[in-house]
Each structure stands twice: as C-alpha cells, then as structure tokens.
Amino acid sequence: MKKQVTFHDGVASRLHDIILGGQDGVVNVLGLVLGVASATNDPKIVIIAGLASTFAESISMGAVAYTSSEAENDYLTSIHKKFDAIHSPLSSALIVLFASFIGSVIPIVPFFVVPVQTAMWSALVICSAVLFATGALKARLTVGNWFNSGLRMMLVGILSAVAGYLIGHWLGVLL
Numbered sequence: 001m002k003k004q005v006t007f008h009d010g011v012a013s014r015l016h017d018i019i020l021g022g023q024d025g026v027v028n029v030l031g032l033v034l035g036v037a038s039a040t041n042d043p044k045i046v047i048i049a050g051l052a053s054t055f056a057e058s059i060s061m062g063a064v065a066y067t068s069s070e071a072e073n074d075y076l077t078s079i080h081k082k083f084d085a086i087h088s089p090l091s092s093a094l095i096v097l098f099a100s101f102i103g104s105v106i107p108i109v110p111f112f113v114v115p116v117q118t119a120m121w122s123a124l125v126i127c128s129a130v131l132f133a134t135g136a137l138k139a140r141l142t143v144g145n146w147f148n149s150g151l152r153m154m155l156v157g158i159l160s161a162v163a164g165y166l167i168g169h170w171l172g173v174l175l
Contacts, residue, residue: 014095019138021061021096023131023157025103029053030127030161033107035168037120039175046111046119054104062097066090106130124161131157 029050036049069089110122135153136146 015138015141017065017092017095018099019134020065021058021099021101022103022134023153024061025054025057025100026106026127026130027157027160028057029104030107030123030157031164033111033123034120034161034165035171037111037116038165038169039172041116043111043116043119046116047108050104050108050111054101054108057104058097058101061100062093065096066093069093103130120165124158127161128154128158 032053033046033050037043037046040046066089069092073089107123107127110119110126113119114122132150132154134150136150138144138153139146139149
C-alpha cells in the first residue's frame with residue numbers, strides 16, 4: 001500500500017524538528033553557560049565555552065536529525081515496500097541545525113552586555129520566556145492547553161539548566 005505524503009505530515013515534521021533543535025539548543029547551552037559562569041565568574045570563558053558549544057551542538061544535532069530521519073524512512077520502507085518517505089533527511093537536518101543554532105545563541109547574549117551575575121539571571125529569565133512561548137505556541141498549533149504546555153516546556157528546560165549550574169558550581173568549589 002502506497003502512503004500519500006500530505007501537507008500535514010510536512011508541517012508535523014517541521015514542528016518536531018524546530019522544537020527538537022531549538023529546545024535542545026536553549027537548554028543545553030543555558031546549562032553550560034550557567035555552569036561555567038558559576039565555576040569561573042569570567043565572561044570571556046563563558047562566551048568562548050558557549051560559542052564552542054553552540055557550533056558543536058548545532059552540527060551534532062543536524063547530523064543526528066539526518067541519521068534518525070534516514071533510519072525512520074528505512075524502517076517505514078521495510079514495512080511498506082512502496083512507502084513514500086515522509087521525512088527528507090537533509091531537510092530535517094538543516095531545520096534542526098538552524099533551530100539549534102538560534103536556540104543556542106539566546107543564553108549567551110546577556111554575557112556580552114552585562115556582568116556575569118546579572119547575565120546568569122538574565123539568561124535564565126530570557127530562556128524561561130522563550131521555552132514557555134515555544135511550549136505555548138506548540139499547543140496553539142496542535143492540541144492541549146497553551147499555558148500547561150508552555151509551563152511544562154519551561155520547567156523541563158529550567159530544571160535541566162539548573163543541573164548544569166549546580167554541577168558547575170560544585171566543580172568550581174572542588175577545583
């Protein structure tokens with residue numbers, strides 16, 4: 001049986017890729033910059049670590065999106081011999097890479113303009129707002145309560161980032 005690719009399949013795939021890359025970028029780099037900032041209190045080191053992570057993270061996430069989309073297509077083809085691929089691995093990779101890059105830059109920006117302690121709080125507040133807005137938008141485009149979805153995405157992200165802060169603080173004390 002031949003599967004028809006619909007407009008909605010493409011939108012769902014893009015929404016998945018945008019949220020996957022963007023949320024991963026925000027959360028991972030926020031955790032990293034909070035951890036490095038709490039351990040060093042040096043804006044130059046925080047910015048270098050954040051930018052290095054941004055590029056490595058974005059490229060890695062794009063590569064993972066490519067291989068996982070390819071694996072999904074191969075699996076579906078193995079079940080349905082005449083299956084039209086839903087996900088373009090290259091398209092998925094580019095969307096995730098770009099979304100991850102944008103998400104990763106957001107937590108770094110405050111460290112360019114304000115002192116480290118202020119930047120840490122600013123990054124946490126800005127990223128909380130971005131995560132909440134992303135979760136709320138996802139619910140508005142799909143199903144669910146926008147407030148609950150936004151709150152859930154924000155809390156998951158912030159809890160992960162706080163873990164990075166605590167680990168960085170602990171390592172800063174030990175080393």
